Amino acid sequence: MIEVGTELPPLTVTFRREDLVRYAGASGDFNPIHWSDRMAGALGLPGVIAHGMLTMASAVRVVTDWIPDPADLLEYGVRFTKPVVVPDDDKGVNVTFSAKVDKVADGRAEIDITAVAGEEKVLGRARAVVRVQ
C-alpha cells in the first residue's frame, strides 16, 4: 500500500570522468562540456560537468528500484538547476537521491525526488508519477 508521506529508500551514486565517457558513448551525447575542461570553461562552467541525462537516469532509480515493475512509470520530469561538476580524480563526485510520496489518487502516485551533490540540490521539481493498484 502506497501512502502519502512514504519515504523511498535513498540511493547514492558516484560519477567519475570514466562514467561520463561511458555515458557519452552509450547515449551518443558527445557535447564537449562533458569531457573537455577547456570547452566547459568557455561556457562559464567551473569544469567538466555530468550529463544532465545521467543525473536524471540515476535519480529515477530511487523510484524504479522501489516499484515492482519499472514499466509502471507514467511520467518523469526534472529541472537541471545546478551543474554536477565531476573532478578529474579517482574519487569523483557523490550524488545522493531521496524521494517521498506526495500524492496518491486515481491509481497514480506522485513522488518528489531530491538530488544532492555536496551541499547543493542539483535537480529542481524532480517528480515521477507511477501507476499503483
Added chain:
Amino acid sequence: MTIDATMVGRSYTAAESYQVGREKIREFAAAIGDPNPAYTGDDAVAPPTFAFMLGSRALEQLLNDEELGLRLDRIVHGAQKFSYTRPIKAGDDIAATATITTVRKAGDVEVIMYETALTTVDGDPIATSTSTISHNRGES
C-alpha cells in the same frame, strides 16, 4: 541565423526509424549503472531516460537547421520531462519527430523548448519527451 518566436511550430523528423535492440538496452543500463533485471533478457524494457536518446536524430536535424544557427557546444540542457504511453521494449521500431514549442530570449541566451513525439512506425504513441535547452550565442 537566429532563432525567434516565428520558429515555433517547426518540426524535424528523424530520417530513419530507431530499431531498439536488447544489447543497446543492456549497454545503456550499464552506462547509467542500473542493474535492474527488467533491463536485460529477451523481454527487456528500456530504462526510462532511454527515450531521450531516441529523440537524438530528430534533435540533430533541429541543430542542423542553418536558419536557427545553433551550436551543440553552446547548449546546456535546462529541463527534461517524459510521459510514457507504454515502456520502450527490445524489438520496437520507433519514429521521432521534434517540434519547437517555445522560444524565449534573454540577451545572448536563447531558451528553446521542444517536444519530441516517439511513436511506432505505424504512428501508435509510445512516449513524449519535452526538453528545455539554453543556447548561448555570445562571443567567447
